[in-house]
Amino acid sequence: MKAIAQARALLSAARRVVVLSGAGVSAESGVPTFRGPDGLWRSHRAEDLATPQAFARDPRLVWEWYAWRRDVVARCEPNAAHFALARHALAHEHTVIVTQNVDGLHAEAARREAHAAGSADASRAMPLELHGSLFVTRCTTCAWRRDDRDAVDATSHETLPRCGWCGALARPGVVWFGEVLDETVLGRAFAEAAVADVCLVVGTSAVVHPAASVALATCRAGGRVIEVNPDDTPLTRHAAVTIRERAATAVPAIVSIGRSGSEVTIDRMRVGPGS
Ligand code: NAD
Ligand code: ZN
Secondary structure, three states: OHHHHHHHHHHHHOOOEEEEEOOHHHHOOOOOOOOOOOOEEOOEEHHHHOOHHHHHHOHHHHHHHHHHHHHHHHOOOOOHHHHHHHHHHHHOOOEEEEEOOOOOHHHHHHHHHHHHOOOOOOHHHOOEEOOEEEEEEEEOOOOOEEEOOOOOOOOOHHHOOEOOOOOOEEEEEEOOOOOOOOHHHHHHHHHHHHHOOEEEEEOOOOOOOOOOHHHHHHHHOOOEEEEEOOOOOOOHHHOOEEEOOOHHHHHHHHHOOOOOHHHOOOHHHHHOOOO
């Protein structure tokens, strides 16, 4: 397929690559997207629950939704797209994964691929999580936060998670609509995007900013955008190559071949920097 070949060629020639992923990269892992047909939870729209106002109004309802999401995601596995991206980032010092996802699947794929390659160090393939993580809980009042994969009891206000330091109500460690993103994480993402030769955009509707602007930063600096998405998005018109396929099919086809490290044969890996 022509678009696949073009994307492979662009990636082969690129020295620096930024990946910008969204909920679509995890759709084939069974994680519901916000804007697809699975976007509703008990008739609530995500946009109405993932806000500070919703949490202030009814923290129990919001925690109940996050408890459900944590539970759904905890049973999901990374798919071929997560693995291919993790392998690519482990093999290329100048590939950075930036994600809007809060599901932890890029990190899980990074850990497993590093392990499969005989290394305990997955740091190179760890994503910049622009919107935080479902598996972090933090305090509504102080700076306390912790990694947290525990089940949440949201049956009453009294059973909701509390801060381990000051005892105040705790909240999910995600960035809600209307909240400011972590400056350090966002700054790193934009800095990487601005020097990237290619921004590979996978499975995002590109309507949530500033995340979607990461791809535009690459574009503005003269880099190329490759988009993998079955549908059109506002980024499509900026893309040098558009691949109208699902992530788990398209991504492995453009960044690598096969499952094991020895079969990873993207051209850049043989002729790229450092080789
Ligand atoms: P979105 O739901 O707005 O859009 C998903 C996009 O993925 C759509 O453009 C759709 O066409 C595309 N898509 C669907 N299936 C695909 C597939 N198999 N392969 C490739 N693309 C596919 O998601 P978004 O753009 O990430 O935006 C919104 C917000 O939702 C973010 O803030 C994010 O934090 C949050 N969110 C995260 C998750 C997650 O962590 N997995 C899930 C839902 C929402
Ligand atoms: Zn606290």
